[in-house]
Amino acid sequence: MGNGWYEWPLVLFTVLGQCVAGALIVSGLGLLAMKDDATARQRIIRSMFFIWLVMGLGFLASVMHLGSPMRAFNSLNRIGASGLSNEIAVGSLFFTVGGLWWLVTMLGKMPQTLGKLWLLLTMVLGVVFVWAMTRVYQIDTVPTWSTGYTTVAFFMTVLLSGPLFAVLLLRASRVNFNGTTFASISVLALLVSVAVIVSQGMSLSTIHSSVQQASALVPDYASLQVCRVVLLVVGLGCWICPLVRRKEPHVAGLLLGLLLVLGGEIIGRGLFYGLHMTVGMAVAG
Numbered sequence: 001m002g003n004g005w006y007e008w009p010l011v012l013f014t015v016l017g018q019c020v021a022g023a024l025i026v027s028g029l030g031l032l033a034m035k036d037d038a039t040a041r042q043r044i045i046r047s048m049f050f051i052w053l054v055m056g057l058g059f060l061a062s063v064m065h066l067g068s069p070m071r072a073f074n075s076l077n078r079i080g081a082s083g084l085s086n087e088i089a090v091g092s093l094f095f096t097v098g099g100l101w102w103l104v105t106m107l108g109k110m111p112q113t114l115g116k117l118w119l120l121l122t123m124v125l126g127v128v129f130v131w132a133m134t135r136v137y138q139i140d141t142v143p144t145w146s147t148g149y150t151t152v153a154f155f156m157t158v159l160l161s162g163p164l165f166a167v168l169l170l171r172a173s174r175v176n177f178n179g180t181t182f183a184s185i186s187v188l189a190l191l192v193s194v195a196v197i198v199s200q201g202m203s204l205s206t207i208h209s210s211v212q213q214a215s216a217l218v219p220d221y222a223s224l225q226v227c228r229v230v231l232l233v234v235g236l237g238c239w240i241c242p243l244v245r246r247k248e249p250h251v252a253g254l255l256l257g258l259l260l261v262l263g264g265e266i267i268g269r270g271l272f273y274g275l276h277m278t279v280g281m282a283v284a285g
Helices: 005-033 038-047 049-065 083-106 112-136 148-172 180-206 221-244 251-274
Strands: none
Touching: 005 038, 005 049, 005 083, 005 112, 005 148, 005 251, 038 049, 038 083, 038 148, 049 083, 049 148, 083 112, 112 148, 148 180, 148 221, 148 251, 180 221, 221 251
């Protein structure tokens, strides 16, 4: 029994990947909204380097989970039939298409119309990537994972961390961006996440195998979820409190907020992996 941190490569890969997908969508919308200010557009594009840097770190973590980098190619052997193969394939496509878009645009070689279409395609691939992640864990023999809670939780990570990451990059680029709408979306995602935590926590008592009760897999489930929610609230507060006072959030405050939110989601994802159990037996971390 434990908190699932033994699966730390997957924890980092899923959380960072979902954060990147959300950040790309929001920053991409900010970029598309900049029509006449070529200088501001270039600053945004430069800042988006950090999106792909974080995505690279996520993929590096996923490769470490495989034990050997050479095994990464084997994970693509069953595209179309395996959720894992589909996840790696879609994620790699997202990373490649987005990375090439950024590089060509950064070099000033991207035609304007093609660049917009390419960026929109990358944003769609980000959503498909997160959806492919959720499908990996819809396993009939793992009742604690094969629920709608998994899908909702993964997409809530997108909405909690992605907009905050994007606003941080936009502020660092000295671009005026009305983030009130996206802040409201993140707050709504927080409320949905709390509802999922409560509902899933109550449902654990109804899930059991022949040798294990699901609620016993992570004895500190409730206290760790409380810590997670506190980190999420404080993290989002670093972004929202200045908006309430009608002030622009500081870059340092946004960075601190992002780290707190990511910390909260990492705790939540660790609990997710800690709840792994199979029909007929339980696998403890």
